[in-house]
Amino acid sequence: MLRIIVCIKQVPETQEVRLDPVTHTLKREGVKAMINPFDLYALEEGLRVKEARGGKVTVLSMGPPQAEEALREALGFGADAAVLLSDRAFAGADTWATSLTLARAIEKLGGADLIFCGKQAIDGDTAQVGPEIAEHLNIPYVAWARKLTFNADDLLKVERLLDHGYDAVEVELPALITVVKEINEPRLPSFKAKLRAKKEPIPVWGLGDLGLPPEEVGLAGSFTQVVKVFPPPARGTSETWTGPPAELAARLWQRLQSLGPSVVFRK
C-alpha cells in the first residue's frame, strides 16, 4: 500500500500574463487558471504506480482559495484525496518558503513513500520546488524522470532525461521524483471520478495547522524576492526567404560568410 503524494500547482492559462508593477508578481485575477501541465504527467505517473502496485494518491497544492479547482480537477482524473494549503501568511512565498510549507504538509499527512512533482512550473519556471521538498524531508530525489521501473518493492530504477540521451539511476523509497512529459500520456478525466470530485471534501490547512512560525512562510520566510521582471530584449530581426532550394542555399551561404567570424560552423 504505497502512500503517493502528487504536488500540483495552479498556473495561469494564458501565456500573456500581466505583472503587478509594484510587487512584481503575477496578476492572477481574471486570468483563467489550469493545472501546471507537467503536474498532469506527475499525477498520471502517481495513478499508474497506484494501479500497478496498490496505494493511495493524495494531491497537494499551495495557493489561493481558487486552487481548490485544480485539486477537484485532479480528483476527476482519479486521485483519492486532496489537501489545499491556503493562508494569507503563505502569500509571496519564494521557492524555499513554498517547498518548506509543502514539506510540512507532507509530514502532517504522515509522510509518503513516493512524492511526484512536475519538472517545473510554467509560470515560476525555477524547477526548484521538487528538489527542495526532498531536502526539507531529508529524502533522495531524482529530477527529470522519463521512465520508472520497480526493481524491488522499495527500489526504483529511474531514467533521467538529459540533453543527449538519459541517465539510469536507482533510488530507494521514500523518494521524490520530478517528471518530464516523455514519461507517459496523461489520461482523460472519468465521469464517475468527476462526480465524486464534486462532492469530496477538501481540507484547507493554514499556518496554524502546519505548526510553522509565521516568519518561515510566505514573503517573510523567503530568502529571495523578485526585484524586476521584464521581457527579454528582442533578438534582432528575422527574414523569410522563398525560392528554389538550391538558390536559397547559395544565398544563405553568402549571408553567413558576410556575417564574419562570429558565426561558428560545425560539422
Added chain:
Amino acid sequence: MDYLLTEEQQMLKDLARQIAEERIKPIRAQLDEEETFPWDIMAALAQADLCGTIIPEEYGGLGLGCLENCLVLEALAEGCVGVATTYAASFLGAYPLLLFGSEEQKQRYLPPLAKGEALSAFALTEPQAGSDAGAIQATAVKDGDFYVLNGTKQWITNAGEARFNTVIALTDRSKGARGASAFLVERSDPGVSFGKKEKKMGIRASVTREVILEDCRIPKDRLIGKEGLGFIVTMRTLDLARPGAGALAVGLAQSALDEAASFAKERHQFGVSIFSFQAVQHLLADMATKLEAARALVYAVARFIDSKPKDFSKEGAMAKLFPTDMAMAVTVDAVQVMGGHGYMREYPVEKMMRDAKILQIFEGTNQIMRNIIGLALNKEYSKKK
C-alpha cells in the same frame, strides 16, 4: 441556447466534447482517409466511463437516460460521425438486452459493454430486406437445447469487431413478421463469419460488414425474450435509438456551422470578409436556425422518452427525420459558404457532407420515418372522428 441541463448532464457533455476535441478531431481526417477502426478512441471513451451511459448501474454502467445518451452522441459527432456511429451502434446491439433480456443474459453481456471491453452490433438488414424488414429470410431452427441459425445479414455496423451481435431471424416462417425472434450471437460462435469491410462514401472510421451464419449452433438461452418477439424487439430498439441519430446530426451540423462561420470571417474577397455579404449571412442564418430547431426537437423527444411513455414511435421518428435532413442541408451549405476550400479534403466540411448522408439512410430511411409518422397521424385522426 440554454437548455437548462443539470450540472451532471453538462459535465457529461463537456467530457464527451473534451474527448472529441483532444482525441478525435486531431485524427479524424486520417481515420477517414485510411478507413481505420477507432479502437484507441473507444479505449479513451471507456476510460472516461462513457461506454455505459445507458446501462444500469448494477451492470457497471451509469444508468442514465435517453437525453444523456443524446448529449454524449452530439458532442462526439462534433468530432467525427464515423467514430460516434461506432459508439452508438454498440448501444443498438444492447437495447434488445436492456429491454427484453433475462437477468443471466444481462449479467453476462452488459458489464463488458459498460466497461468498454467489448462492443456489440445489431443485425437486422439482409440483401433482400432493407426498409422491408419483414422480408428477412435468416432462420433459427430449434434443435433440443440449441438453435441453429442460417442466413446472411448485410451492412452491419461493428460486425466483426463486436463481441456479440443481436441477430433477428425467423423461428416460424409461416407467421411472417410475427415469426421473427432475436438472438445473441457471439463473434466466436461456431458457424459465424464476417464478410469483407465495405467501402463507403462516409463514416469511414466505422466498420460495416456482412454477418454470415452457416449452421451456427447456439445454446437456447441466447434467445432474447420469447420466440416471435423479434419484430417487437426491433421496433422498440429503433424507437429508442432514433433520437440518437438525430443527436449525431445536431453535433455534425454544429461542427459544420462552426467551420463555415469562422472561415467566412477570415476569407476576404472584393476587399471585405465574405461574412459581410448578406447572401452569405443568410445562408449561415438559415443553417443556425434549422440547427437550433433540430437540437430543441431532439432534447424534447429525449426528455419525453425519459418520462417513460407507452408509445413514442412517432416522436422517435420525428427526432431522426428532421435533424438528419437538417444536417444534410447544413453540411451542403457549409461547403457552399467555403467555396473551393470547402470542397478540398484539407478542410473538414467535405467529409462532414459525406458523413451526413448516412444519417438519412440507416436506422430506417427518412422516407420510412415519414411513413411511421404518417401512420401514427392516421391512427390519431381516425380516433378523433
